[in-house]
Amino acid sequence: MSASEEGPYNLRSDGEPGIHGHLGGFRRGPAVFSVYEIPPDRGRYPNGPTVYLIDVDDGAGARECSRFTDDPEDKPIWNGAWNNDEWCEWILKLARALIAAPDIG
Template identity: 70%
Template sequence: MDRPIERAKDPKDRYNLRSDGEPGIDGHLGWFRRGPAVFTLYEIPADRSCYPNTPAVYLLDCDDGVGPHEVCRIESDAMDDPIWNGAWKNDEWCPWLLKQIRALIAASRDT
């Protein structure tokens, strides 16, 4: 029996939340898939209310059927030094994930 093709959640869906509990539409840059896992990239803006100001951060979430969980965070001024969450550190997918992240960030700047 063939399974229907699953789609990433609509970021405007009110039940779609990021791994940090914020609405999935906030900072949504796009998504990509590898196998059953759907990865979603968000931009969290810089915090201008503190001194010194914090840099913008990119958050990559993964949903493999049990809800979103954080894969990594990358400060916008440290793109080559992601902070991997848990078992993702040194995972064989990391280089591929970084390539996808950079492509989504570049595409968001082109629009």
């Protein structure tokens, strides 16, 4: 693992290293979206669902865009201005495609 993969400038919006759970990313204009898998807490009973984090970076550092779970009953939670944004459906479609076939490499 090189310093460029794990360091103070490659962090998720929640402060974890950007390589932890990274499934891939996509871009629209200046916005770069990264999708992460956050596994359930195995130390608890019952185990919760897997959580997926979508971060966005438009040059000002990673910020949380959305979180959602693998439970089909749960709706995505959009952060701030992303709530009801016209890009939401497009973002979720690409995030779910990465979950189904991660861009690891």
